[in-house]
Amino acid sequence: xxxxxxxxxxxxxxxxxxxxxxxxxxxxxxxxxxxxxxxxxxxxxxxxxxxxxxxxxxxxxxxxxxxxxxxxxxxxxxxxxxxxxxxxxxxxxxx
Numbered sequence: 570x571x572x573x574x575x576x577x578x579x580x581x582x583x584x585x586x587x588x589x590x591x592x593x594x595x596x597x598x599x600x601x602x603x604x605x606x607x608x609x610x611x612x613x614x615x616x617x618x619x620x621x622x623x624x625x626x627x628x629x630x631x632x633x634x635x636x637x638x639x640x641x642x643x644x645x646x647x648x649x650x651x652x653x654x655x656x657x658x659x660x661x662x663x664x
Contacts, residue, residue, distance in 0.1 A: 597646060600651045601651070601654065609658055616662065620656075627651040631644070631648050
């Protein structure tokens with residue numbers, strides 16, 4: 570009986586996690602993946618300076634590509650979702 574209750578609670582938690590992930594816009598998920606793929610090498614190769622460069626480049630992309638050139642919609646959250654992995658890498662790198 571205890572196993573069934575524990576299994577039910579685990580299933581309920583997994584459903585909540587799944588619902589949260591599904592509630593994130595596809596665009597933001599793409600920005601997060603881009604941040605993982607570009608931020609990790611920058612922090613590993615160049616340390617704190619690499620993280621700062623990556624975060625700055627993400628902001629410049631939003632300003633130049635999206636706002637000035639009008640090729641996209643400039644959003645703070647796009648920059649934020651790109652930068653989240655870099656912030657995480659920098660915390661781990663500096664521990």
